[in-house]
Amino acid sequence: QEAKCAYIIIIMAVYWCTEVIPLAVTSLMPVVFFPLLGVQSSKLVCLQYLNDTNMLFLGGLIVAISVEQWNLHKRIALRVLLILGVKPALLMLGFMIVTAFLSMWISNTATTAMMVPIVQAVLDQMDNTEYDVTMMEQAPGQTSTVVELEEKNADPTVVHVISNGQVPDDPRSSEEMKMRKHICKGMTLCVCYAASIGGTATLTGTGPNMVLKGQMNQLYPNNNDVVNFASWFGFAFPNMILMLVLAWLWLQCSFMGLNFKKSWGCGTERTAKEKAAYNVLKAEMKKLGPISYAEFNVLLMFILLVLLWFSRHPGFVKGWATRLFPEGEKYITDSAPAVFIALLLFVLPANKPKFISWNPSASDPEQPEEDIKKAFLSAPLLDWNVVQRKMPWSIVLLLGGGFALADASANSGLSAWLGHQMTPLGSIPPWAIATVLSLIIAVFTECTSNVATATLFLPVFSSMAASVKIHPLYVMLPGTLSASFAFMLPVATPPNAIVFSYGHIRVLDMVRSGIVMNIIGVFCVTLAINTWGRPMFELDTFPTWANSTMNQ
Secondary structure, three states, X not given: OHHHHHHHHHHHHHHHHXXXXXXXXXXXXXXXXXXXXXXXXXXXXXXXXXXXXXXXXXXXXXXXXXXXXXXXXXXXXXXXXXHHOOOHHHHHHHHXXXXXXXXXXXXXXXXXXXXXXXXXHHHHHHHHHHHHHHXXXXXXXXXXXXXXXXXXXXXXXXXXXXXXXXOOOOOOOHHHHHHHHHHHHHHHHHHHHHHHHHHOOOOOOOHHHHHHHHHHHHHOOOOOOOOOHHHHHHHHHXXXXXXXXXXXXXXXXXXXXXXXXXHHOOOOOOOHHHHHHHHHHHHHHHHHOOOOHHHHHHHHHHHHHHHHHHHHOOOOOOOHHHHHOOOHHHHOOOHHHHHHHHHHHHHOEOOOOOOOOOOOOOOOOOOOHHHHHHHHOOOEOOOHHHHHHHOOHHHHHHHHHXXXXXXXXXXXXXXXXXXXXXXXXXXXXXXXXXHHHHHHHHXXXXXXXXXXXXXXXXXXXXXXXXXXXXXXXXXXXXXHHHOOOOOOOOOOOHHHHHHHHOOOOOHHHHHHHHHHHHHHHHHHHHHHHHOOHHHHHOOOOOOHHHHHHHOO
């Protein structure tokens, strides 16, 4: 039995890594081969494909789709960028904060796809302005002296460069072009990195987090709901902040140099370039117009969902699940509020309902009944066709396939056998185990999908933890977070591919920054798990709920 189960897992692992057939199709293999080889009945395997965790993911995705549909994410992004200002360093920080915040709730891919064009527009505009300024300085006869003085104060560097005598057609020096290229690279790279980092902060933010939640429920059925939305956020959010800051400093160093006066612009006047960037953001904001009824509604639903998730089972006080419903904590999980809000989005109207007293004499007698009805009936906030088109069904199947694997490996005894093989690791200190495993996963996830990586490794980690008698989460949490650290290759994760497709970045640039990013990531995770993670999940003890599964 164990061997048969392992055989299927190895084949699926190879298919997932090489992508010979689409990832989602590979994840359907357990449905066929587990029953054929007598590992598990079809009934049990198929149950795994839309379990509680997958429903939570589905609900979260539907809410995210409605946010995208009404362009709410763009409004949030522009608003934040306008507040933060447009000095190069702050602009980059602004892009990173916005991207990370949005990818906590919306899929990382959608966030990146929306942010990169904004970054692109800002960079182009800065570039054009720079060109105009330089042109003006080259033909002093035609410009008024006032303008010239202004320009000279604004950007002394440009003036120096020109006095050296430059080719007239493109007055900008090679130095400046190089600098500009570097800034372009830094600004676009920061978006895909921030998207990957931001996704780790919430339970529904990215696939691997959902894999962890599902595997925990599967391998340890009576784990008292250790990993829920609130506890995950408490652990992963500080980690995300730390990583963002370090990533920002690293990208600053490598692409813009640490010239504080220039990049922070403490007390300096706004240059023409910065004015231009600001104007682009303003113009984009104008295009969106004032906030609409639908956008406001979606925002309300979104805030309500987050509140419901946090207050369901906060841990330090009784949540609404326990207070409002008898035995609520047993019955209600995070998926209930997610799907509830998703339902509401299909019900609530997108336009303000009109309550008019309808008197037939006033209205046109020829007017057909449909038109009158139309005034009353508004379209809902979400349309099923939109959801159908934008829903990443492949990830839903991928998660399902992973849960089927984990379930089978637990029931066939493969997990127990694996754990048994790993007892020698007991002599190594736990923190070293966690760090090494994080590094292995961070490297592995560069060439495999993040969800597939988490799916393959987490069950192994759980059985290892059981045999060494350390808290399962002590190795599973770092493993889950590391699966999102796909920073080195354009193919590692969709956000990297989107940024790469814009053509500012060579693969080598990504690999060079990505290696350091991986080190930063593993360092932060190791820090998190050994400091604030310990008291939060009681990682020093071997919990009773983990023990019961070993004796099966």
